[in-house]
Amino acid sequence: HYHCSTTCGTTSIVHLFEWRWRDIAEECENYLGPNGFDAVQISPPSENVVVAQPWRPWWERYQPISYKLCSRSGTEQELRDMISRCNKAGVKIYADVVINHMCSASAGEGRRSTCGSYFNASKEEFPSVPYSASHFNDDKCTTASGNIENYQDIYQVRDCRLVGLLDLAHRKEHVRERVASYMNSLLDMGVAGFRVDACKHMWPQDLNAIYGQLHNLNTEWFPEGSRPFIYQEVIDLGGEPIKASEYSGLGHVTEFKYGAKLGSVIRRWNRDKLADLKTFGESWGLMPSNQALVFVDNHDNQRGHGAGGTSILTFWEPRMYKMAVAFMLAHPYGVTRLMSSYRWDRRLLDGKDQNDWMGPPSYPDGSTKPVPINPDGSCGGDWVCEHRWHQIRNMVTFRNVAHGQPLSNWWDNGENQIAFGRGDRGFIVINNDDCTLDASLQTGMPAGCYCDVISGQRTAAGTGCTGKRITVGEDGRARFSIKASEEDPFVAIHSGSKL
Numbered sequence: 001h002y003h004c005s006t007t008c009g010t011t012s013i014v015h016l017f018e019w020r021w022r023d024i025a026e027e028c029e030n031y032l033g034p035n036g037f038d039a040v041q042i043s044p045p046s047e048n049v050v051v052a053q054p055w056r057p058w059w060e061r062y063q064p065i066s067y068k069l070c071s072r073s074g075t076e077q078e079l080r081d082m083i084s085r086c087n088k089a090g091v092k093i094y095a096d097v098v099i100n101h102m103c104s105a106s107a108g109e110g111r112r113s114t115c116g117s118y119f120n121a122s123k124e125e126f127p128s129v130p131y132s133a134s135h136f137n138d139d140k141c142t143t144a145s146g147n148i149e150n151y152q153d154i155y156q157v158r159d160c161r162l163v164g165l166l167d168l169a170h171r172k173e174h175v176r177e178r179v180a181s182y183m184n185s186l187l188d189m190g191v192a193g194f195r196v197d198a199c200k201h202m203w204p205q206d207l208n209a210i211y212g213q214l215h216n217l218n219t220e221w222f223p224e225g226s227r228p229f230i231y232q233e234v235i236d237l238g239g240e241p242i243k244a245s246e247y248s249g250l251g252h253v254t255e256f257k258y259g260a261k262l263g264s265v266i267r268r269w270n271r272d273k274l275a276d277l278k279t280f281g282e283s284w285g286l287m288p289s290n291q292a293l294v295f296v297d298n299h300d301n302q303r304g305h306g307a308g309g310t311s312i313l314t315f316w317e318p319r320m321y322k323m324a325v326a327f328m329l330a331h332p333y334g335v336t337r338l339m340s341s342y343r344w345d346r347r348l349l350d351g352k353d354q355n356d357w358m359g360p361p362s363y364p365d366g367s368t369k370p371v372p373i374n375p376d377g378s379c380g381g382d383w384v385c386e387h388r389w390h391q392i393r394n395m396v397t398f399r400n401v402a403h404g405q406p407l408s409n410w411w412d413n414g415e416n417q418i419a420f421g422r423g424d425r426g427f428i429v430i431n432n433d434d435c436t437l438d439a440s441l442q443t444g445m446p447a448g449c450y451c452d453v454i455s456g457q458r459t460a461a462g463t464g465c466t467g468k469r470i471t472v473g474e475d476g477r478a479r480f481s482i483k484a485s486e487e488d489p490f491v492a493i494h495s496g497s498k499l
């Protein structure tokens with residue numbers, strides 16, 4: 001209905017990176033469901049190698065040992081419990097699945113794994129799956145080292161080892177069956193979709209064969225015949241022969257150009273300016289909106305060296321970050337994913353963070369710490385919880401309320417002041433100039449008083465605003481005045497924030 005503040009079109013995914021299953025279950029019930037988040041992307045739930053050097057890096061979870069469901073985030077039972085509780089709270093679970101490879105060839109042998117399963121990397125033996133040497137691509141790879149040496153060679157990129165990771169042979173029926181069985185075990189538990197890791201390194205035809213074996217969603221929570229939502233990680237910033245478009249017929253694809261370009265515009269690099277965003281979308285070389293999974297930053301490129309390079313905005317630069325996230329959530333392009341991070345001891349040296357490998361807040365034994373929620377709703381410890389910042393939370397609601405409405409009433413000053421609406425459901429004004437924005441703008445909204453959801457929101461009683469108040473006249477116009485010095489130099493109103 002008109003004021004569908006949380007249910008009309010839940011549209012945002014939040015990546016609760018490295019969170020434990022028990023904390024995710026709590027978050028679904030206490031926060032994500034009530035605030036209209038669509039889904040949680042969880043870290044890889046499969047058993048992975050325990051890396052000692054560097055000590056327990058975040059990327060150890062991208063080196064599988066088996067498809068047993070025990071990891072740093074918890075046990076299989078805790079995973080099942082979390083999925084059930086989140087589904088009941090109206091929050092879907094999308095699992096990050098690592099199916100291109102197993103662990104590094106140099107990971108040794110023994111039981112240094114999160115479930116204690118035996119493996120022998122040099123002999124390519126993973127008895128808990130089972131995989132053995134014939135299930136890897138050694139005979140297909142043509143490089144001397146067996147590793148990917150040249151990203152311009154599409155055969156190497158698919159059939160050789162990515163940084164030494166044992167490359168699975170998806171052309172073989174046994175491997176396809178094992179991978180599909182792993183994904184089906186998650187679907188049968190109630191998972192609603194997948195973030196498929198490193199898709200650039202797998203052949204579309206093999207992925208198609210695997211996806212074709214996937215079950216429908218569990219009917220305990222989803223309508224009969226529902227299919228998993230799939231979004232594929234393909235790091236394509238141009239310059240490589242492998243394109244995101246090769247995968248878009250199989251499911252959504254991550255659009256890494258989005259965060260890179262948005263970061264450059266908001267940082268005002270290379271004379272990029274906010275007014276240029278009037279045409280943001282396919283004309284910028286991005287993929288069609290209905291294929292795109294978009295984000296400002298992700299778990300890898302927020303550490304500086306990942307895809308998108310140095311223009312990527314992160315929680316380390318909160319003022320620009322909130323502006324970028326607000327723009328992304330207000331703009332109709334793509335399916336939006338929010339990053340929820342932890343802080344680490346960043347140590348920049350010649351532009352590279354020496355500690356970019358650091359894992360989540362943890363105890364001396366390596367186990368991950370819980371996420372404490374403070375009385376004011378922020379997170380304690382080193383958990384950043386960007387998704388709990390009120391500006392971001394309120395823009396998730398904005399996106400839900402504006403779901404399906406077209407971009408409308410664009411205005412800009414030719415520099416770094418812009419405004420645009422979503423039909424008659426929402427309107428946002430952003431000042432990224434060094435001077436005050438002072439303008440009377442056509443909002444397309446019904447006349448009345450609205451609360452700005454960035455500087456505050458409607459009071460619980462719905463009688464007043466805790467932040468700025470915007471009056472829209474009978475002609476749909478409203479006056480906006482935003483100083484360049486404000487902590488958050490942008491204003492947003494929507495039909496759910498009307499008094």
Ligand SMILES: O=C(NCCCOc1c(-c2ccc(O)c(O)c2)oc2cc(O)cc(O)c2c1=O)[C@@H]1CCCN1C(=O)/C=C/c1ccc(O)c(O)c1
Binds near residue numbers: 062162163198200300
């Ligand atoms: O220096 C590193 N890696 C080399 C540069 C990044 O290359 C990687 C890419 C990668 C990077 C850029 C591309 O264009 C591309 O096609 C692939 O994807 C991965 C996916 C995995 O599941 C596991 C990995 O170890 C990687 C990886 O190392 C450190 C040490 C090993 C892990 N790692 C890392 O930096 C780990 C990075 C990582 C891990 C998981 C991811 O999903 C991801 O996107 C990156």
Ligand SMILES: [Ca+2]
Binds near residue numbers: 158168202
């Ligand atoms: Ca591969």
